[in-house]
Amino acid sequence: MTYTLVLLRHGESEWNAKNLFTGWVDVPLSEKGRAEAVHGGELLKEAGVLPDLLFTSLLRRAIMTANLALDAADRHWIPVERSWRLNERHYGALQGKNKKEIRDQYGEDQFMQWRRSYDVPPPAIELGSEFSQDADVRYAGEPIPRTECLKDVLGRALPYWDGTIVPAIRTGRTVMVAAHGNSLRAIVKHLDGISDDDIAGLNIPTGIPLVYELDERTLAPVKRGGTYLDPDAQAKIDAVANQGR
């Protein structure tokens, strides 16, 4: 027997469309992003992959994507749990900055190191600045970061994965996790056993359900990398990889 897990990155956000580093800034979906979310739900329905339980971050782009997708799949009624531990990676002082401008200013190597290296975080955000979340009530009392690299994301997402999501998967229910490019990259790194170097090359497209069948005993993926429910996923993966150009 296997367990079924669905990973869903939010649809395009208004800041994805403007090519801005987003991180923990709580921006809405764009019109295109809302359509992607609905299409993602239709793909789930067509494939007969029907989530029983939902986990999301605390950011509206993931929450709205899940709502729209589940509504399209007639699964709008399933229970949901949310955690900041599934939030996008905190992009530090880069939050709100244009990706192309940062690349032009600092050069390709520094840009890619900040964007995709495993363990080099961008400079920390200044507390109280426009795109800082230090005064946001939803994080009150939580040990929230001022910047994060992917290693930091794994460090805060893994306790939630192991302590909350894995026990839910083990009940045999189909679990859906609606989250973000980098929080999902962290989960996929863990699931697929991707090395610290190779994870730089992994990009996750917006709004396309990624379905994993997991071995009942070990929770190892039956197929490494899982299966995207959209045959055009590769073009969207390439578009994420090429942001900032």
Ligand SMILES: O=C(O)[C@@H](CO)OP(=O)(O)O
């Ligand atoms: O800006 C961000 O928060 C993320 C996801 O949109 O961007 P990137 O793919 O560059 O890590």
